[in-house]
Amino acid sequence: MNKQINAMYFSPTGTTKKIVSGIAEKISENLDDGRVINYIDFTLPKLRKQLISFTQEDVVVLGVPVYAGRVPNVLLKYLNTIKGNGALAVPVVVYGNRNYDDALIELKDILELNGFKPIAGAAFIGEHSFSRTLAKDRPDDRDLIIVRDFARQIYNKITTGDNFQALVVKGNSDYKSYYMPKDKEGRPVDIRKVTPKTNSDCTNCKLCVQICPMGSIDQEDVSKLNGICIKCGACIKKCPFQAKYYDSEDYLRHKYELEVEFASRKEPVLFI
Structure with a gap:
């Protein structure tokens, strides 16, 4: 071949x-x-x-x-x-x-x-x-x-x-709409604008800048975003100091629900 x-x-x-x-x-x-x-x-x-x-x-x-x-x-x-x-x-x-x-x-x-x-x-x-x-x-x-x-x-x-x-x-060839999480009352919530926060453990190593697939993390101040966050998890999972995190209530509720409902x-x- x-x-x-x-x-x-x-x-x-x-x-x-x-x-x-x-x-x-x-x-x-x-x-x-x-x-x-x-x-x-x-x-x-x-x-x-x-x-x-x-x-x-x-x-x-x-x-x-x-x-x-x-x-x-x-x-x-x-x-x-x-x-x-x-x-x-x-x-x-x-x-x-x-x-x-x-x-x-x-x-x-x-x-x-x-x-x-x-x-x-x-x-x-x-x-x-x-x-x-x-x-x-x-x-x-x-x-x-x-x-x-x-x-x-x-x-x-x-x-x-x-x-x-x-x-x-x-x-389905007529694709479904993008999946949306729901709040505790069962209403859809939009987490697209949720962005990661940076804590005091950050050493300014710039790794997050280098790996962001959207190029959104600011080179001079890594706590700032100059573009969108797609919630890919790269900056959080690859940070050697665990300095990146999310604190959005809607995001964290959705994360917990996923971990419980889809554990199998x-x-x-x-x-x-």
């Missing part, structure tokens, strides 16, 4: 990267010819300024996290600049054990509209961006076994046929 394997991902906390890279690497291992994988990380703003175009000789495993049951809306403009030109694609979404809702079908549709041929798709679970306990440490060893088996199935599909049938995945383990879902 004369194909270039590509791992492409948006992954602020590293969970989507781990799954997408794992799939791509196992496909490549099955090729057994020492082929180098092309890694395309579009997590940081500067990386989303690059124009990306593929060919029919490419296989692209493309993954994004699920935000409120959908593909993150901040990525839509960029995703629609990527040109498939007949490349084979594997859309992958990663969610925090609540639900992936219509995110996978939305990502598949985006890829098809931009010239890709989706041949397999999957929804995997990663530690929730709001929490250190919900889907803690996932993807874990059990998930990675499924990653390896999924990659083997993809390899077999690529090498045994040229006329791929249209991929069918779970979801969910398993990856594969479509091939």
